[in-house]
Amino acid sequence: MASGKGTAQAAFARFVRRAIDNARAERGWTVTDLAAQTGVGRSTVFRWLAGDWHDYPELAKVQSFCVALGLPVAAAFRALGLPEAGSTPPRCGNDGPLEADIRAILERLADPAVSVEEKHHIRDLLRYLAQRPIHQPD
Incomplete structure (x- = not known):
């Protein structure tokens, strides 16, 4: 695959x-x-x-x-x-706190001043969150 x-x-x-x-x-x-x-x-x-x-x-x-x-x-x-x-990512129509958080994460991953270890940690956490099962409220 x-x-x-x-x-x-x-x-x-x-x-x-x-x-x-x-x-x-x-x-x-x-x-x-x-x-x-x-x-x-x-x-x-x-x-x-x-x-x-x-x-x-x-x-x-x-x-x-x-x-x-x-x-x-x-x-x-x-x-x-x-x-x-410089490209503008597609918007979901909501420029709320979630958008700001995602933007901050992307900026840290692109920042050459952020250590490789920190970037690795961020990516590991993102992978974990992406693979977590989604629990729907009853």
Whole structure:
């Protein structure tokens, strides 16, 4: 059974592969050169290529990768299945406290100042909540 995450991993791996192939063809860069120029470690680049990640890649690293290679960050976000920066998410017609909470969580996950451990904890809690059975009141 294909999951959304597996699809995002494969799509992002293809995006990274094309970027590496283009950097090699246009600039003569190896993966080591690419890592040095983008500030993204070689092991991270290889994990991205293999689709070997459980949590989404750090957005700051994805941005650094794209900026150094002259690629649109929005293309990387699309490959990851994330909304594009600056896009307005669909509204439920209610801008109440729930919307503010969700917005705050999304901002923390995108904030490069928030530690990887904290982001992992947030994602674990969200997975738990998403998988909880829904109990209907009698």
